[in-house]
Amino acid sequence: MRKEKALIGLLRGLVDLLVAESAENPGFASKMEALLSDLPEPKAQRIKPAAKPSRESQTDIYAELNSRGEEEFRLWLRDQPITALRAVIRSQDLDPTKRTAKWKEARKIADYIVEALSARVSRGGTFMERGLAE
Numbered sequence: 001m002r003k004e005k006a007l008i009g010l011l012r013g014l015v016d017l018l019v020a021e022s023a024e025n026p027g028f029a030s031k032m033e034a035l036l037s038d039l040p041e042p043k044a045q046r047i048k049p050a051a052k053p054s055r056e057s058q059t060d061i062y063a064e065l066n067s068r069g070e071e072e073f074r075l076w077l078r079d080q081p082i083t084a085l086r087a088v089i090r091s092q093d094l095d096p097t098k099r100t101a102k103w104k105e106a107r108k109i110a111d112y113i114v115e116a117l118s119a120r121v122s123r124g125g126t127f128m129e130r131g132l133a134e
Contacts, residue, residue, distance in 0.1 A: 061088055065117055077110035085109045092117075 022029035065073045077085065085106060089095050094116040103109050 059088075061092065061113075061117065062121075065114075065121070070114060070118065074110060074114045077113055078107050080106070080110070082106050082109065085113060088113055 018032065022032055064076065068076055082104070086100075086109070089100060089109070089112075094113060095101075100109055100112055103112075
């Protein structure tokens with residue numbers, strides 16, 4: 001850290017010296033301008049458009065759980081694509097530690113969703129509409 005501060009001080013002193021010399025000497029100023037004009041412009045970063053919510057993430061999973069029952073719901077979830085399962089986890093904030101991000105098996109992700117939803121349902125309705133309140 002100490003070396004960084006010394007280097008920063010040195011570079012600031014050098015820049016101040018260059019600015020002072022450029023102000024006094026027009027020939028030096030033109031040479032500096034020519035030297036610095038060759039620097040490439042920084043590339044503008046592309047802003048990614050926000051992802052539109054998919055149909056799967058808008059599905060009311062609590063209604064599905066109630067209408068199908070736990071075992072049928074678990075089987076229904078296993079048939080869903082992994083992207084849809086991840087969207088459910090994201091929209092309902094079921095995995096704040098991002099533990100399921102590396103999982104590749106739909107069965108394992110579906111089982112995690114069922115367990116997390118069952119835990120929420122057992123605690124009460126307070127947690128059930130979490131994704132809609134935000």
